[in-house]
Amino acid sequence: MHSYPKSHVKAALLATAFLAIVITALPAHQSESPSEAPVSLQLEVAGTANVVSVNELPVKQEQMEASNSRWINMTIQPGDNLARIFKRNKLPAADLQNIVNLGKPVSSLRKILPGQKLGFKITSSGELLAIQYKKNALDTLLIHRQDQSFVASWQSATPETIVAFESAKITKENPSLYHAGKAAGLSDNIIMQLSHIYQWDISFALDLRAGDSFSLMFEEIYVDGELVKEGSIIAAVFTNMGKRHEAVKYIDIEGHSDYYTPEGLSMRKAFLRDPVHFSYVSSSFNLRRLHPIHKKVMPHRGIDYAAKRGTPVLASGDGKVTTRRQNSASGKYIVIQHGEQYTTKYLHLSAFGKGIKPGKSVKQGQTIGYVGATGWATAPHLHYEFLVTGVHRNPKTVSLPKALPIARDELERFRDSVSPVLARLESISGKGYASLPPGDRSSGG
Numbered sequence: 001m002h003s004y005p006k007s008h009v010k011a012a013l014l015a016t017a018f019l020a021i022v023i024t025a026l027p028a029h030q031s032e033s034p035s036e037a038p039v040s041l042q043l044e045v046a047g048t049a050n051v052v053s054v055n056e057l058p059v060k061q062e063q064m065e066a067s068n069s070r071w072i073n074m075t076i077q078p079g080d081n082l083a084r085i086f087k088r089n090k091l092p093a094a095d096l097q098n099i100v101n102l103g104k105p106v107s108s109l110r111k112i113l114p115g116q117k118l119g120f121k122i123t124s125s126g127e128l129l130a131i132q133y134k135k136n137a138l139d140t141l142l143i144h145r146q147d148q149s150f151v152a153s154w155q156s157a158t159p160e161t162i163v164a165f166e167s168a169k170i171t172k173e174n175p176s177l178y179h180a181g182k183a184a185g186l187s188d189n190i191i192m193q194l195s196h197i198y199q200w201d202i203s204f205a206l207d208l209r210a211g212d213s214f215s216l217m218f219e220e221i222y223v224d225g226e227l228v229k230e231g232s233i234i235a236a237v238f239t240n241m242g243k244r245h246e247a248v249k250y251i252d253i254e255g256h257s258d259y260y261t262p263e264g265l266s267m268r269k270a271f272l273r274d275p276v277h278f279s280y281v282s283s284s285f286n287l288r289r290l291h292p293i294h295k296k297v298m299p300h301r302g303i304d305y306a307a308k309r310g311t312p313v314l315a316s317g318d319g320k321v322t323t324r325r326q327n328s329a330s331g332k333y334i335v336i337q338h339g340e341q342y343t344t345k346y347l348h349l350s351a352f353g354k355g356i357k358p359g360k361s362v363k364q365g366q367t368i369g370y371v372g373a374t375g376w377a378t379a380p381h382l383h384y385e386f387l388v389t390g391v392h393r394n395p396k397t398v399s400l401p402k403a404l405p406i407a408r409d410e411l412e413r414f415r416d417s418v419s420p421v422l423a424r425l426e427s428i429s430g431k432g433y434a435s436l437p438p439g440d441r442s443s444g445g
C-alpha cells in the first residue's frame with residue numbers, strides 16, 4: 001500500500017509557514033482551537049443552474065440522479081465539527097448517529113480539519129443519500145445510504161511523481177533569492193529548500209550579485225493530472241559570483257537523505273553562514289568603524305543583520321548555551337559554545353527562544369531568540385559574533401569546519417546514484433560537461 005507521506009506535507013507546510021514568518025517577520029499566527037473558533041462555512045452549492053464543483057472530488061456524480069438530488073460541497077472551516085455541520089445543513093441527527101456507529105472506517109470524521117473538502121448528496125426532499133470526505137489529495141471517504149443505514153468505503157488515488165526543472169537569475173529587479181525564485185514561478189516551499197541546501201556555502205544576505213543564477217530539479221506530485229504537492233529538490237546548481245555550487249540529493253545505505261557535492265562532500269558545515277534568514281547586512285565586520293551612536297571609531301567585531309523585529313535568530317551550529325543575559329550595551333543576548341574552539345554571540349534580541357537558558361544544548365538552525373533592538377541599537381538587527389579560541393573572526397570569511405563526506409566504501413554507490421541526475425541537470429541547465437563521468441571533473445567547477 002502506498003501511504004501518503006503526511007510528515008512530509010507537515011514539513012512542507014511548516015517550511016512555508018516559517019518562510020512566511022521570516023519574510024514578513026510577523027509573529028506566527030496561532031490558529032484558534034477548533035472548539036473555540038467562530039464558525040463560518042463557505043458553501044458551494046452545486047445545483048442544476050450552477051457549474052458542478054463536485055469535480056474537485058474524485059467520485060463523479062451519477063448523472064441519473066442529478067434531477068432529484070444535488071451535492072452540497074463545502075470546505076471545512078476552523079471550528080467545524082460534523083455535528084455542527086449536520087445541524088447547520090438541517091440534516092437529521094439520526095443519520096449522523098448511524099454514520100458515527102460505523103466505527104473505525106469513519107473515525108477520520110471525528111478529526112476533520114479546516115481546508116478539507118466535504119460533500120453531501122441530498123434529495124430534493126432533504127434526505128441524505130451520500131457523503132464524500134476528501135481527507136487529503138489521495139484519500140477520500142465515501143459513505144452511501146443503504147436502506148436505513150449507511151456503508152462506508154475509502155478510495156485511494158495513485159500519486160505520480162514528475163521531475164520539474166526551473167532556472168532563475170538574480171537581477172537588479174529581483175536581488176534576493178526569494179524574489180528571483182518567485183519571478184521564476186517557484187513556490188515558497190522550494191525556495192526554502194534551496195536556501196537550506198546552500199545555507200552553509202552562500203550567505204544570501206551578503207553574497208548575492210546581479211548575474212548570479214541557479215537551476216534546480218525538483219519533484220512534483222500529481223493526482224489525476226493535478227499538482228497536489230511538491231516533493232524535494234533532487235539536484236541544484238547555484239552560480240554565485242562566478243563560482244558553481246552543485247548539490248545533489250542522495251539517500252545513503254542507512255536510508256538517510258542529504259545533499260552532497262558531485263564529489264560526495266557534504267553540503268553541510270558545522271556552522272551556518274547567516275544566523276538570520278532573509279535579512280540583509282547593515283554593517284560588516286570592520287575593526288575601524290565609526291560607531292553610529294558613540295560617533296567615534298570603535299571596532300565592529302561582528303556582522304549586523306538588519307531584519308524585522310521578531311525574525312527568528314538561529315543557532316549557527318550545534319552547541320551549548322553558556323549565557324542568556326541582558327545589559328545596557330548588548331541588550332538581551334545569548335552566547336553559545338561549540339566544542340572547545342568556537343563561540344558565537346547573538347545581541348540585541350527582542351526575546352529569547354523557548355527553553356533557551358545556560359547549560360541547554362541547541363541544534364544548528366534551532367531558533368534561540370528573535371531580532372530586536374535592545375541595548376545600544378538604533379534599529380532592529382542582530383549583531384552576530386564568531387570567535388575562534390577567544391579571538392573575534394569575520395563570520396563571512398572564516399573557514400568553517402565541514403560535516404562528514406560520503407564514506408569511501410559507499411562512493412561507488414553514490415556515483416551510480418547521482419551521475420544520471422547531475423548529467424540531466426547539466427544538460428538542461430546548459431552546461432557542456434554532462435558526458436564526463438563524475439570522477440573526471442573533481443578539479444573543475
Ligand SMILES: [Zn+2]
Nearest residue numbers: 302303304383
Ligand atoms: Zn553590530
